[in-house]
Amino acid sequence: MKRSLLKILICPRCNGSFNLKIFKKDRSEILEGLLKCKKCVMWYPIINGIPRMMPLSMINKLLLNGFLEKHREKIPKTGTETRVETEKIKELTSKSFGFQWNVFSKMFKVYEKGFLDFVKPIKPSFFKNKVVLDAGCGFGRHTYYAAKYGAEVVGFDLSDAVEAAYKNCKKFEHVHIVQGDIYNPPFRHEFDFIMSIGVLHHLPEPKKGFMRLVNLMKKDTTIFVWLYGREGRWFKIYVVEGIIRKITSRMPHRMLYYLCYLPAGVYHFFNLIYKFLNGNNATRSLSNYVPFKGYARFPFRAKHADAFDLLATPINNYYTRREVDQWARDTKLHDVRISDIEGKSWRLFGKM
16 A cells, blocks of 8 residues: 555545554555544554455455454554444355456456457546546456556455455556445545446446445546446346356355366357458358357457356346436436447446
8 A cells, every 4th residue: 555545545434534554564565554543443454555444354364364463462452343234245246256356367468458448438548647446446457557548546346356456556656456345435536537347237236336436426527337238138147147157156166267167168169260260251251150259359368267257256237228327317427428338238437
């Protein structure tokens, strides 16, 4: 954590500002410490350079126990929350993504094009000198590119994927990684751009998460979210969701990891066929009928990660254009733009 993050962070319980205690530091990076609220009794640990803005019972037990054992004499005796007042599904989702993005944490160059496809028509120049929140940052791939384009970025996630995000984005002096709950975001109204890509539809209450992000907006802030669409998703909704994921989402993550080599291999097989057909003038038109061609530009490891993402997450929600439009109408957003990606997902932009 960098000291400059204090201008953005607030207590998620009472919105108070913090006193900072530093236990371990490496140049400008605070590796271990404690954030003590000036307004209430709450305190939050900084572990491995990441402020953990959540109840202690939601923090990785190995990390927390090591921190408490090392700094027991410096820690207040009051001001902890040991009960998790949240839905079980949120805990399961956090564990799923924590496993996923620490195993599949490698950055691939193709992710940059994917990021720009998501936020289209936004260009890299848009990010320069902006303060950006990446809500649900996972292992940090979108945080990384927003920072590369010149933004000060806060990557925010509930899961242990923040460990991978911290490592992937460590080279940027203007990146902050924070662990916490999107329903209780610990931030002031400091952001010029808020993005949440492929996150809200995994929440037990997606619209509530969206409203929490909207509440962080100040005048002239732009928000962008990407959501699964119902249109064109019949196979996923009725076969994958209705049958397959009822089994796979309950499997041990390590077992499912190996099982997902099978669908990843299927993707890869059809991608080879697509590339062959698309590479010849005589057969190029046939390549349009090959399934899974959207994965053709990705390495096998990325296909493996996507297969795991599809089968492991406890909950997926799918939305029609009318439902996404209703989300926007229920806020004070203006300049709202909703567009689809290949008829299967939705981009929503809006300004405050």
